[in-house]
Amino acid sequence: MKVIVSGGGTGGHIYPALALINEIKKNSSDVEFLYIGTENGLEKDIVKRAGIPFKSIEISGFKRKLSTDNLKTIARFFKGVSLSKKYMKEFKPDVVIGTGGYVCGPVVYAATKLNIPTMIHEQNSLPGITNKFLAKYVDKVAICFEEARKYFPSQKVVLTGNPRASEVLGQDAEKGRQSLGLKANQKTVLIFGGSRGAKAINEAVLQMIPLLKNKPYQIVYVTGEVHYDKVMKEVELLEDSSHVMIKPFIHNMPEVLASVDLIVSRAGATSLAEITALGLPSILIPSPYVTANHQEKNAQAISENHAAMMIREQELNGELLLTHIDEILLDDKKLAEMSKASAELGIPDAATRLYRELLEIANK
Numbered sequence: 001m002k003v004i005v006s007g008g009g010t011g012g013h014i015y016p017a018l019a020l021i022n023e024i025k026k027n028s029s030d031v032e033f034l035y036i037g038t039e040n041g042l043e044k045d046i047v048k049r050a051g052i053p054f055k056s057i058e059i060s061g062f063k064r065k066l067s068t069d070n071l072k073t074i075a076r077f078f079k080g081v082s083l084s085k086k087y088m089k090e091f092k093p094d095v096v097i098g099t100g101g102y103v104c105g106p107v108v109y110a111a112t113k114l115n116i117p118t119m120i121h122e123q124n125s126l127p128g129i130t131n132k133f134l135a136k137y138v139d140k141v142a143i144c145f146e147e148a149r150k151y152f153p154s155q156k157v158v159l160t161g162n163p164r165a166s167e168v169l170g171q172d173a174e175k176g177r178q179s180l181g182l183k184a185n186q187k188t189v190l191i192f193g194g195s196r197g198a199k200a201i202n203e204a205v206l207q208m209i210p211l212l213k214n215k216p217y218q219i220v221y222v223t224g225e226v227h228y229d230k231v232m233k234e235v236e237l238l239e240d241s242s243h244v245m246i247k248p249f250i251h252n253m254p255e256v257l258a259s260v261d262l263i264v265s266r267a268g269a270t271s272l273a274e275i276t277a278l279g280l281p282s283i284l285i286p287s288p289y290v291t292a293n294h295q296e297k298n299a300q301a302i303s304e305n306h307a308a309m310m311i312r313e314q315e316l317n318g319e320l321l322l323t324h325i326d327e328i329l330l331d332d333k334k335l336a337e338m339s340k341a342s343a344e345l346g347i348p349d350a351a352t353r354l355y356r357e358l359l360e361i362a363n364k
Protein backbone atom coordinates (compact mmCIF):
# COMPACT_ATOMS: atom_id res chain seq x y z
CA MET A 1 0.00 0.00 0.00
CA LYS A 2 1.16 3.57 -0.69
CA VAL A 3 0.06 6.27 1.72
CA ILE A 4 0.38 10.05 1.65
CA VAL A 5 -0.03 11.82 4.96
CA SER A 6 -0.27 15.55 5.48
CA GLY A 7 -0.65 17.57 8.64
CA GLY A 8 1.32 20.41 10.06
CA GLY A 9 2.12 23.66 11.66
CA THR A 10 2.12 22.39 15.22
CA GLY A 11 2.81 19.10 17.00
CA GLY A 12 -0.88 18.54 17.70
CA HIS A 13 -1.43 17.84 13.99
CA ILE A 14 1.91 16.13 13.26
CA TYR A 15 2.17 13.51 16.01
CA PRO A 16 -1.25 11.94 15.22
CA ALA A 17 -0.08 11.59 11.59
CA LEU A 18 3.12 9.85 12.71
CA ALA A 19 1.19 7.65 15.15
CA LEU A 20 -1.04 6.51 12.29
CA ILE A 21 2.03 5.79 10.15
CA ASN A 22 3.44 3.64 12.97
CA GLU A 23 0.16 1.75 13.31
CA ILE A 24 0.12 1.03 9.55
CA LYS A 25 3.75 -0.15 9.71
CA LYS A 26 2.86 -2.47 12.61
CA ASN A 27 0.17 -4.11 10.51
CA SER A 28 1.79 -4.23 7.13
CA SER A 29 5.34 -4.73 5.92
CA ASP A 30 4.59 -3.79 2.32
CA VAL A 31 3.83 -0.10 2.68
CA GLU A 32 5.39 3.15 1.49
CA PHE A 33 4.83 6.62 2.88
CA LEU A 34 5.19 10.19 1.72
CA TYR A 35 4.58 13.10 4.08
CA ILE A 36 3.64 16.46 2.57
CA GLY A 37 4.12 19.46 4.85
CA THR A 38 5.60 22.94 4.74
CA GLU A 39 9.19 24.09 5.16
CA ASN A 40 8.37 26.43 8.05
CA GLY A 41 6.08 24.32 10.28
CA LEU A 42 7.41 22.01 13.00
CA GLU A 43 6.77 19.04 10.67
CA LYS A 44 9.93 19.51 8.64
CA ASP A 45 12.15 18.62 11.60
CA ILE A 46 9.84 16.15 13.36
CA VAL A 47 8.97 14.11 10.24
CA LYS A 48 12.58 13.96 9.06
CA ARG A 49 13.65 12.74 12.51
CA ALA A 50 11.05 9.99 12.19
CA GLY A 51 12.71 8.91 8.93
CA ILE A 52 9.63 9.44 6.74
CA PRO A 53 10.18 10.81 3.18
CA PHE A 54 9.11 14.45 3.18
CA LYS A 55 8.06 16.88 0.45
CA SER A 56 6.83 20.42 0.91
CA ILE A 57 4.41 22.95 -0.49
CA GLU A 58 3.98 26.61 0.45
CA ILE A 59 0.81 27.71 2.21
CA SER A 60 -0.57 30.38 4.52
CA GLY A 61 -3.77 30.85 6.51
CA PHE A 62 -6.71 33.13 5.81
CA LYS A 63 -6.94 36.39 7.75
CA ARG A 64 -10.29 36.98 9.38
CA LYS A 65 -10.34 40.61 8.19
CA LEU A 66 -10.56 41.59 4.52
CA SER A 67 -7.00 41.82 3.32
CA THR A 68 -4.88 41.54 0.17
CA ASP A 69 -2.98 38.79 2.01
CA ASN A 70 -6.04 36.62 1.42
CA LEU A 71 -5.54 36.93 -2.35
CA LYS A 72 -1.99 35.70 -1.88
CA THR A 73 -3.34 32.84 0.24
CA ILE A 74 -5.74 31.83 -2.55
CA ALA A 75 -2.94 31.94 -5.12
CA ARG A 76 -0.73 29.81 -2.83
CA PHE A 77 -3.59 27.36 -2.33
CA PHE A 78 -3.92 26.68 -6.06
CA LYS A 79 -0.15 26.49 -6.48
CA GLY A 80 -0.13 23.99 -3.59
CA VAL A 81 -2.89 21.97 -5.26
CA SER A 82 -0.97 21.67 -8.51
CA LEU A 83 2.30 20.78 -6.78
CA SER A 84 0.48 18.19 -4.65
CA LYS A 85 -1.06 16.70 -7.81
CA LYS A 86 2.42 16.44 -9.30
CA TYR A 87 3.70 14.62 -6.17
CA MET A 88 0.70 12.30 -6.31
CA LYS A 89 1.11 11.46 -9.97
CA GLU A 90 4.71 10.47 -9.22
CA PHE A 91 4.05 8.60 -5.96
CA LYS A 92 0.66 7.06 -6.91
CA PRO A 93 -0.86 6.76 -3.43
CA ASP A 94 -3.72 4.36 -2.65
CA VAL A 95 -4.99 6.72 0.01
CA VAL A 96 -4.36 10.28 1.29
CA ILE A 97 -4.91 11.33 4.90
CA GLY A 98 -4.95 14.82 6.39
CA THR A 99 -4.54 15.42 10.11
CA GLY A 100 -5.16 19.16 10.18
CA GLY A 101 -3.33 22.45 9.80
CA TYR A 102 -3.45 24.66 6.69
CA VAL A 103 -1.13 22.43 4.69
CA CYS A 104 -3.76 19.69 4.48
CA GLY A 105 -6.07 21.95 2.48
CA PRO A 106 -4.35 21.83 -0.92
CA VAL A 107 -2.93 18.32 -0.40
CA VAL A 108 -6.19 16.56 0.44
CA TYR A 109 -8.17 18.68 -2.03
CA ALA A 110 -5.75 17.69 -4.81
CA ALA A 111 -6.24 14.02 -3.93
CA THR A 112 -10.03 14.32 -4.19
CA LYS A 113 -9.65 15.90 -7.64
CA LEU A 114 -7.52 12.91 -8.71
CA ASN A 115 -10.17 10.51 -7.31
CA ILE A 116 -7.80 9.08 -4.71
CA PRO A 117 -9.58 7.86 -1.52
CA THR A 118 -9.24 10.46 1.25
CA MET A 119 -9.79 10.80 4.96
CA ILE A 120 -9.31 13.67 7.40
CA HIS A 121 -8.70 13.40 11.13
CA GLU A 122 -10.03 16.13 13.43
CA GLN A 123 -8.43 16.17 16.89
CA ASN A 124 -10.54 18.92 18.45
CA SER A 125 -14.12 19.16 19.64
CA LEU A 126 -14.42 22.32 17.55
CA PRO A 127 -13.10 21.67 14.02
CA GLY A 128 -10.51 23.83 12.30
CA ILE A 129 -11.30 25.80 9.14
CA THR A 130 -9.28 23.49 6.85
CA ASN A 131 -11.11 20.35 7.92
CA LYS A 132 -14.50 22.07 7.64
CA PHE A 133 -13.63 22.99 4.04
CA LEU A 134 -12.30 19.54 3.17
CA ALA A 135 -15.22 17.63 4.70
CA LYS A 136 -17.35 18.30 1.61
CA TYR A 137 -14.87 16.50 -0.65
CA VAL A 138 -13.35 13.63 1.36
CA ASP A 139 -14.61 10.07 1.78
CA LYS A 140 -14.36 9.93 5.55
CA VAL A 141 -14.02 12.23 8.57
CA ALA A 142 -12.51 10.71 11.72
CA ILE A 143 -13.24 12.57 14.95
CA CYS A 144 -12.08 12.41 18.57
CA PHE A 145 -14.95 14.10 20.40
CA GLU A 146 -18.68 13.42 19.88
CA GLU A 147 -19.14 17.22 19.96
CA ALA A 148 -17.35 17.51 16.60
CA ARG A 149 -19.86 15.29 14.77
CA LYS A 150 -22.40 18.02 14.10
CA TYR A 151 -19.96 20.08 12.01
CA PHE A 152 -19.51 17.41 9.33
CA PRO A 153 -21.72 15.46 6.85
CA SER A 154 -23.16 12.76 9.14
CA GLN A 155 -22.72 9.81 6.73
CA LYS A 156 -18.94 10.41 6.58
CA VAL A 157 -18.21 10.77 10.29
CA VAL A 158 -16.69 8.09 12.47
CA LEU A 159 -15.46 8.42 16.06
CA THR A 160 -11.96 6.94 16.27
CA GLY A 161 -10.12 9.00 18.87
CA ASN A 162 -6.55 10.21 18.43
CA PRO A 163 -3.98 7.57 17.37
CA ARG A 164 -1.35 9.26 19.51
CA ALA A 165 -3.32 7.98 22.53
CA SER A 166 -2.40 4.41 21.58
CA GLU A 167 1.19 5.28 20.82
CA VAL A 168 1.98 6.57 24.31
CA LEU A 169 0.81 3.32 25.96
CA GLY A 170 3.13 0.49 26.97
CA GLN A 171 6.25 2.67 26.96
CA ASP A 172 9.32 2.11 29.10
CA ALA A 173 9.11 4.54 32.04
CA GLU A 174 12.62 3.68 33.16
CA LYS A 175 13.99 4.71 29.77
CA GLY A 176 12.05 7.95 30.02
CA ARG A 177 13.49 8.66 33.49
CA GLN A 178 17.01 7.81 32.38
CA SER A 179 16.82 10.04 29.30
CA LEU A 180 16.24 13.02 31.60
CA GLY A 181 18.30 11.86 34.58
CA LEU A 182 15.24 11.71 36.85
CA LYS A 183 15.19 9.99 40.24
CA ALA A 184 13.02 6.85 40.43
CA ASN A 185 11.96 7.39 44.04
CA GLN A 186 10.40 10.83 43.58
CA LYS A 187 7.18 11.95 41.99
CA THR A 188 7.62 14.01 38.81
CA VAL A 189 5.76 16.97 37.34
CA LEU A 190 6.11 17.65 33.61
CA ILE A 191 5.42 21.23 32.56
CA PHE A 192 5.12 22.24 28.89
CA GLY A 193 3.15 24.76 26.85
CA GLY A 194 1.98 22.65 23.91
CA SER A 195 4.35 21.87 21.06
CA ARG A 196 5.56 25.46 20.64
CA GLY A 197 5.82 26.48 24.29
CA ALA A 198 3.77 29.26 25.90
CA LYS A 199 5.03 32.63 27.12
CA ALA A 200 2.48 32.86 29.95
CA ILE A 201 3.39 29.42 31.30
CA ASN A 202 7.09 30.29 31.06
CA GLU A 203 6.53 33.47 33.09
CA ALA A 204 4.62 31.60 35.78
CA VAL A 205 7.25 28.87 36.02
CA LEU A 206 10.02 31.46 36.37
CA GLN A 207 8.10 32.96 39.30
CA MET A 208 7.64 29.49 40.77
CA ILE A 209 11.22 28.16 40.54
CA PRO A 210 12.51 29.93 43.71
CA LEU A 211 9.53 28.52 45.65
CA LEU A 212 10.22 24.94 44.62
CA LYS A 213 13.31 24.25 46.72
CA ASN A 214 12.94 21.34 49.17
CA LYS A 215 9.71 20.08 47.61
CA PRO A 216 9.40 16.29 47.75
CA TYR A 217 8.95 16.06 43.97
CA GLN A 218 11.00 16.82 40.87
CA ILE A 219 10.11 19.10 37.98
CA VAL A 220 10.79 18.77 34.26
CA TYR A 221 10.07 22.04 32.52
CA VAL A 222 9.94 22.37 28.73
CA THR A 223 10.17 25.95 27.49
CA GLY A 224 9.43 25.43 23.76
CA GLU A 225 12.31 25.75 21.24
CA VAL A 226 11.77 29.41 20.39
CA HIS A 227 11.58 30.55 24.02
CA TYR A 228 14.53 28.56 25.36
CA ASP A 229 17.34 31.13 25.12
CA LYS A 230 15.25 33.92 26.62
CA VAL A 231 14.08 31.71 29.49
CA MET A 232 17.62 30.54 30.21
CA LYS A 233 18.80 34.16 30.48
CA GLU A 234 16.16 34.73 33.16
CA VAL A 235 17.02 31.47 34.88
CA GLU A 236 20.67 32.55 35.17
CA LEU A 237 19.53 35.49 37.29
CA LEU A 238 17.86 33.18 39.83
CA GLU A 239 19.77 32.17 42.94
CA ASP A 240 19.33 28.45 42.36
CA SER A 241 17.50 26.48 39.70
CA SER A 242 19.37 23.18 40.04
CA HIS A 243 16.23 21.45 41.34
CA VAL A 244 14.39 21.98 38.02
CA MET A 245 15.30 20.25 34.78
CA ILE A 246 14.87 22.65 31.88
CA LYS A 247 14.62 21.54 28.22
CA PRO A 248 13.75 23.34 24.97
CA PHE A 249 11.72 20.40 23.59
CA ILE A 250 11.26 16.71 24.33
CA HIS A 251 11.58 14.37 21.37
CA ASN A 252 10.83 11.13 23.25
CA MET A 253 7.56 12.30 24.78
CA PRO A 254 5.88 8.84 24.95
CA GLU A 255 8.68 7.50 27.21
CA VAL A 256 8.76 10.67 29.27
CA LEU A 257 4.99 10.68 29.75
CA ALA A 258 5.22 7.11 31.04
CA SER A 259 7.56 8.27 33.79
CA VAL A 260 5.68 11.27 35.18
CA ASP A 261 2.89 11.71 37.76
CA LEU A 262 1.37 15.08 36.92
CA ILE A 263 1.14 17.25 33.80
CA VAL A 264 0.96 21.04 33.62
CA SER A 265 0.19 22.17 30.06
CA ARG A 266 -1.93 23.98 27.52
CA ALA A 267 -5.10 22.12 26.51
CA GLY A 268 -4.25 21.06 22.95
CA ALA A 269 -6.33 18.09 21.86
CA THR A 270 -3.46 15.73 21.11
CA SER A 271 -1.84 16.32 24.49
CA LEU A 272 -5.18 15.65 26.14
CA ALA A 273 -5.60 12.40 24.21
CA GLU A 274 -2.19 11.30 25.49
CA ILE A 275 -2.87 12.39 29.06
CA THR A 276 -6.24 10.61 29.28
CA ALA A 277 -4.98 7.44 27.57
CA LEU A 278 -2.36 7.21 30.32
CA GLY A 279 -4.77 8.25 33.08
CA LEU A 280 -2.58 11.17 34.15
CA PRO A 281 -3.93 14.01 36.27
CA SER A 282 -3.29 17.49 34.90
CA ILE A 283 -3.38 21.21 35.47
CA LEU A 284 -4.53 22.80 32.22
CA ILE A 285 -3.96 26.40 31.15
CA PRO A 286 -5.87 26.68 27.85
CA SER A 287 -4.44 28.98 25.20
CA PRO A 288 -6.81 31.93 24.74
CA TYR A 289 -5.23 32.64 21.32
CA VAL A 290 -6.90 29.82 19.36
CA THR A 291 -10.01 29.82 17.15
CA ALA A 292 -13.23 30.19 19.13
CA ASN A 293 -11.34 29.55 22.36
CA HIS A 294 -11.45 25.82 21.58
CA GLN A 295 -8.74 24.89 24.09
CA GLU A 296 -10.93 26.09 26.95
CA LYS A 297 -13.67 23.76 25.69
CA ASN A 298 -11.14 20.92 25.57
CA ALA A 299 -10.01 21.72 29.12
CA GLN A 300 -13.56 22.01 30.43
CA ALA A 301 -14.44 18.56 29.14
CA ILE A 302 -11.59 17.14 31.23
CA SER A 303 -11.92 19.30 34.34
CA GLU A 304 -15.71 18.78 34.58
CA ASN A 305 -14.93 15.11 35.03
CA HIS A 306 -12.46 15.95 37.82
CA ALA A 307 -9.53 14.60 35.82
CA ALA A 308 -7.89 18.05 35.63
CA MET A 309 -7.77 21.45 37.28
CA MET A 310 -8.09 24.40 34.94
CA ILE A 311 -6.38 27.78 35.36
CA ARG A 312 -7.30 30.54 32.90
CA GLU A 313 -4.26 32.36 31.53
CA GLN A 314 -5.33 35.70 32.98
CA GLU A 315 -5.38 34.21 36.51
CA LEU A 316 -2.10 32.35 36.13
CA ASN A 317 0.92 33.14 38.33
CA GLY A 318 3.70 31.14 39.95
CA GLU A 319 2.14 30.99 43.39
CA LEU A 320 -1.23 29.76 42.14
CA LEU A 321 0.40 27.13 39.96
CA LEU A 322 2.44 25.87 42.91
CA THR A 323 -0.64 25.71 45.15
CA HIS A 324 -2.39 23.51 42.58
CA ILE A 325 0.65 21.26 42.11
CA ASP A 326 0.93 20.77 45.89
CA GLU A 327 -2.80 20.17 46.20
CA ILE A 328 -2.56 17.23 43.82
CA LEU A 329 0.90 15.79 44.40
CA LEU A 330 0.93 15.98 48.19
CA ASP A 331 -2.43 14.22 48.51
CA ASP A 332 -2.28 10.59 47.36
CA LYS A 333 -6.05 10.19 47.55
CA LYS A 334 -6.65 13.16 45.24
CA LEU A 335 -3.91 11.98 42.89
CA ALA A 336 -5.53 8.53 42.63
CA GLU A 337 -9.03 9.96 42.10
CA MET A 338 -7.89 12.31 39.36
CA SER A 339 -5.91 9.54 37.66
CA LYS A 340 -8.95 7.28 37.63
CA ALA A 341 -11.16 10.05 36.23
CA SER A 342 -8.58 10.80 33.56
CA ALA A 343 -8.31 7.16 32.46
CA GLU A 344 -12.09 6.98 32.07
CA LEU A 345 -11.91 9.65 29.35
CA GLY A 346 -9.19 8.04 27.25
CA ILE A 347 -9.63 6.16 23.95
CA PRO A 348 -6.62 3.84 24.10
CA ASP A 349 -7.48 1.81 20.96
CA ALA A 350 -7.76 4.89 18.71
CA ALA A 351 -4.92 3.86 16.37
CA THR A 352 -6.57 0.51 15.59
CA ARG A 353 -9.89 2.22 14.98
CA LEU A 354 -8.37 4.78 12.62
CA TYR A 355 -6.37 2.14 10.75
CA ARG A 356 -9.55 0.09 10.21
CA GLU A 357 -11.27 3.11 8.66
CA LEU A 358 -8.30 3.78 6.42
CA LEU A 359 -8.31 0.21 5.11
CA GLU A 360 -11.99 0.49 4.37
CA ILE A 361 -11.60 3.52 2.11
CA ALA A 362 -8.35 2.28 0.55
CA ASN A 363 -9.95 -1.03 -0.45
CA LYS A 364 -13.03 0.53 -2.02
Ligand SMILES: CC(=O)N[C@H]1[C@@H](OP(=O)(O)OP(=O)(O)OC[C@H]2O[C@@H](n3ccc(=O)[nH]c3=O)[C@H](O)[C@@H]2O)O[C@H](CO)[C@@H](O)[C@@H]1O
Pocket residue numbers: 010011012013015100123124164192193194195196222248249250251252253266267268269270271272274287289290294295
Ligand atom coordinates in the same frame (compact mmCIF):
# COMPACT_ATOMS: atom_id res chain seq x y z
C1 LIG B 1 -1.82 27.15 19.28
C2 LIG B 1 -2.54 26.08 18.57
O1 LIG B 1 -3.01 26.23 17.46
N1 LIG B 1 -2.68 24.94 19.24
C3 LIG B 1 -3.35 23.79 18.66
C4 LIG B 1 -2.32 22.72 18.36
O2 LIG B 1 -1.61 22.60 19.59
P1 LIG B 1 -0.26 21.85 19.88
O3 LIG B 1 0.52 21.60 18.65
O4 LIG B 1 0.41 22.52 21.00
O5 LIG B 1 -0.91 20.47 20.20
P2 LIG B 1 -1.16 19.51 21.36
O6 LIG B 1 -0.94 20.06 22.69
O7 LIG B 1 -2.49 18.91 21.09
O8 LIG B 1 -0.05 18.40 21.03
C5 LIG B 1 1.29 18.63 21.21
C6 LIG B 1 2.05 17.41 20.77
O9 LIG B 1 3.41 17.71 20.82
C7 LIG B 1 4.05 16.78 21.68
N2 LIG B 1 5.19 17.46 22.34
C8 LIG B 1 5.00 18.64 23.00
C9 LIG B 1 6.08 19.25 23.61
C10 LIG B 1 7.35 18.64 23.54
O10 LIG B 1 8.36 19.12 24.06
N3 LIG B 1 7.47 17.47 22.87
C11 LIG B 1 6.44 16.86 22.25
O11 LIG B 1 6.60 15.81 21.64
C12 LIG B 1 2.98 16.32 22.65
O12 LIG B 1 3.32 15.10 23.25
C13 LIG B 1 1.79 16.24 21.69
O13 LIG B 1 1.84 15.06 20.95
O14 LIG B 1 -2.94 21.52 17.89
C14 LIG B 1 -3.92 20.95 18.78
C15 LIG B 1 -4.46 19.69 18.14
O15 LIG B 1 -5.11 19.93 16.95
C16 LIG B 1 -5.01 21.98 19.10
O16 LIG B 1 -5.93 21.43 20.03
C17 LIG B 1 -4.35 23.23 19.67
O17 LIG B 1 -5.31 24.20 20.02
